[in-house]
Amino acid sequence: xxxxxxxxxxxxxxxxxxxxxxxxxxxxxxxxxxxxxxxxxxxxxxxxxxxxxxxxxxxxxxxxxxxxxxxxxxxxxxxxxxxxxxxxxxxxxxxxxxxxxxxxxxxxxxxxxxxxxxxxxxxxxxxxxxxxxxxxxxxxxxxxxxxxxxxxxxxxxxxxxxxxxxxxxxxxxxxxxxxxxxxxxxxxxxxxxxxxxxxxxxxxxxxxxxxxxxxxxxxxxxxxxxxxxxxxxxxxxxxxxxxxxxxxxxxxxxxxxxxxxxxxxxxxxxxxxxxxxxxxxxxxxxxxxxxxxxxxxxxxxxxxxxxxxxxxxxxxxxxxxxxxxxxxxxxxxxxxxxxxxxxxxxxxxxxxxxxxxxxxxxxxxxxxxxxxxxxxxxxxxxxxxxxxxxxxxxxxxxxxxxxxxxxxxxxxxxxxxxxxxxxxxxxxxxxxxxxxxxxxxxxxxxxxxxxxxxxxxxxxxxxxxxxxxxxxxxxxxxxxxxxxxxxxxxxxxxxxxxxxxxxxxxxxxxxxxxxxxxxxxxxxxxxxxxxxxxxxxxxxxxxxxxxxxxxxxxxxxxxxxxxxxxxxxxxxxxxxxxxxxxxxxxxxxxxxxxxxxxxxxxxxxxxxxxxxxxxxx
Numbered sequence: 001x002x003x004x005x006x007x008x009x010x011x012x013x014x015x016x017x018x019x020x021x022x023x024x025x026x027x028x029x030x031x032x033x034x035x036x037x038x039x040x041x042x043x044x045x046x047x048x049x050x051x052x053x054x055x056x057x058x059x060x061x062x063x064x065x066x067x068x069x070x071x072x073x074x075x076x077x078x079x080x081x082x083x084x085x086x087x088x089x090x091x092x093x094x095x096x097x098x099x100x101x102x103x104x105x106x107x108x109x110x111x112x113x114x115x116x117x118x119x120x121x122x123x124x125x126x127x128x129x130x131x132x133x134x135x136x137x138x139x140x141x142x143x144x145x146x147x148x149x150x151x152x153x154x155x156x157x158x159x160x161x162x163x164x165x166x167x168x169x170x171x172x173x174x175x176x177x178x179x180x181x182x183x184x185x186x187x188x189x190x191x192x193x194x195x196x197x198x199x200x201x202x203x204x205x206x207x208x209x210x211x212x213x214x215x216x217x218x219x220x221x222x223x224x225x226x227x228x229x230x231x232x233x234x235x236x237x238x239x240x241x242x243x244x245x246x247x248x249x250x251x252x253x254x255x256x257x258x259x260x261x262x263x264x265x266x267x268x269x270x271x272x273x274x275x276x277x278x279x280x281x282x283x284x285x286x287x288x289x290x291x292x293x294x295x296x297x298x299x300x301x302x303x304x305x306x307x308x309x310x311x312x313x314x315x316x317x318x319x320x321x322x323x324x325x326x327x328x329x330x331x332x333x334x335x336x337x338x339x340x341x342x343x344x345x346x347x348x349x350x351x352x353x354x355x356x357x358x359x360x361x362x363x364x365x366x367x368x369x370x371x372x373x374x375x376x377x378x379x380x381x382x383x384x385x386x387x388x389x390x391x392x393x394x395x396x397x398x399x400x401x402x403x404x405x406x407x408x409x410x411x412x413x414x415x416x417x418x419x420x421x422x423x424x425x426x427x428x429x430x431x432x433x434x435x436x437x438x439x440x441x442x443x444x445x446x447x448x449x450x451x452x453x454x455x456x457x458x459x460x461x462x463x464x465x466x467x468x469x470x471x472x473x474x475x476x477x478x479x480x481x482x483x484x485x486x487x488x489x490x491x492x493x494x495x496x497x498x499x500x501x502x503x504x505x506x507x508x509x510x511x512x513x514x515x516x517x518x519x520x521x522x523x524x525x526x527x528x529x530x531x532x533x534x535x536x537x538x539x540x541x542x543x544x545x546x547x548x549x550x551x552x553x554x555x556x557x558x559x560x561x562x563x564x565x566x567x568x569x570x571x572x573x574x575x576x577x578x579x580x581x582x583x584x585x586x587x588x589x590x591x592x593x594x595x596x597x598x599x600x601x602x603x604x605x606x607x608x609x610x611x612x613x614x615x616x617x
Contacts, residue, residue, distance in 0.1 A: 128150070129150070158172055162174035178191045213227065258284055293320070317381050322336050348504075397498075441478065517533065530542055549611045553571070578596055
């Protein structure tokens with residue numbers, strides 16, 4: 001069957017050829033028609049006209065392997081890729097060898113001046129002169145030590161042609177001709193002579209005669225070397241980035257975590273949680289603690305009941321079950337529970353022992369006001385709508401010593417009279433404006449300096465400081481002994497400050513806020529000269545507003561810092577030193593007797609000043 005198919009196809013080809021050969025054909029005689037092909041089933045299959053496109057699947061050509069052999073130039077016979085180039089005056093011959101192209105010109109004998117190949121020989125009785133012309137013999141050749149080229153007398157050859165890659169020099173010596181061919185360094189491979197200058201710093205000449213930069217990674221494990229910009233190692237692993245020192249550095253992934261370590265690198269995600277908080281799944285959570293309270297909510301988190309009182313007892317603001325007794329008392333704390341029995345109207349003060357509202361006893365002289373010893377409820381009650389959590393729990397505090405407090409904040413004039421400088425940010429405010437931009441260390445230094453100036457006992461020992469008062473005194477070690485019995489000037493304790501600010505009232509303020517305190521609502525965003533607004537019942541000006549005032553105590557929450565209610569001195573250590581009273585750039589909410597904040601002891605702000613006290617004899 002297959003033979004029959006083939007014969008059928010052959011017959012068809014012959015028939016078509018005959019038709020093409022006929023003289024009457026309309027087709028050109030040099031054009032062959034497309035001939036249908038017979039398939040396996042005997043049917044003719046159409047053939048797509050050849051339009052130059054390749055409709056078959058291209059084969060993958062194997063990679064050509066260059067084979068130069070002994071060839072030093074021209075294309076290799078296999079891949080047709082260059083085996084090298086020749087330097088002038090050499091050219092590549094058919095065998096792939098660099099061959100000098102002879103230039104005889106009009107010379108008929110002797111070597112040509114380019115390749116030193118023979119341009120011909122002279123007849124007998126003639127010799128070749130220096131110009132390549134045959135001259136009659138008779139000249140006596142003088143080659144001396146010349147081995148090539150013409151002698152300088154007769155112009156006759158002194159030797160055979162020089163070997164490959166050599167040229168006869170003017171001294172008749174065969175001299176090797178370097179073959180650098182693009183090499184910029186190292187020696188040429190023919191004569192061993194230098195092909196260029198030395199490579200620049202951090203580069204070495206490779207086998208191809210090219211200056212190649214030498215990476216200097218040192219201890220780098222990633223990124224590019226700083227000399228050549230070439231990679232020093234593999235990519236850093238996941239969650240790592242290459243830092244400027246070429247080290248793979250883990251990148252913490254804290255997400256919304258505010259504490260603890262990130263789960264990728266084990267690096268901290270934030271600062272330590274505040275007191276009474278623990279880190280749980282990256283979040284600081286308050287840990288309830290009743291701290292000895294019998295009732296009410298725990299004072300730390302305010303979420304866990306500490307107990308329930310049985311009637312007729314009620315829960316005091318201090319979390320104690322007691323039977324409230326304000327009989328006959330108008331103001332101040334009741335003697336049983338310590339809760340307020342009421343407050344006095346403006347310009348009356350509470351007499352601590354009797355709980356009666358009485359006219360204030362104002363004793364101010366030469367800028368100092370006498371503050372009598374007494375008992376008061378320190379902090380703010382839980383029902384105060386402006387209260388911050390660090391103002392409680394309230395507790396009964398007793399001040400056992402009378403003391404004198406400066407009637408105003410220390411002014412710029414008073415500071416300059418002691419230190420002969422002015423650290424204030426706004427000296428243009430005037431000498432009666434409060435001094436500010438002072439650290440806590442500078443505040444106690446001022447108290448000591450004023451004591452020394454007036455011949456009084458210095459209350460503080462200040463050592464190891466950097467800087468000087470008025471320029472940023474910091475890093476000091478400050479100690480004291482029997483602070484409350486010291487006869488010199490000092491900062492008030494936090495309890496003394498609040499006791500003096502209240503001047504017998506249990507209200508948040510000792511008067512209407514806009515009449516007693518420079519706060520952001522009325523200050524026009526600047527502080528003001530002292531004693532421009534109303535004083536409190538003991539004659540003290542600007543206890544609230546204008547500038548915050550440094551006090552003696554370290555800062556902490558009351559529930560961890562209270563060491564009894566008698567002349568409390570605060571904790572033995574804390575995050576910083578307490579500031580009191582609010583300031584010109586803060587809300588009226590901060591201008592309350594119970595409001596408290598803190599800063600580190602070397603902080604300087606243009607809203608923090610000071611007020612000093614001394615214990616009365």
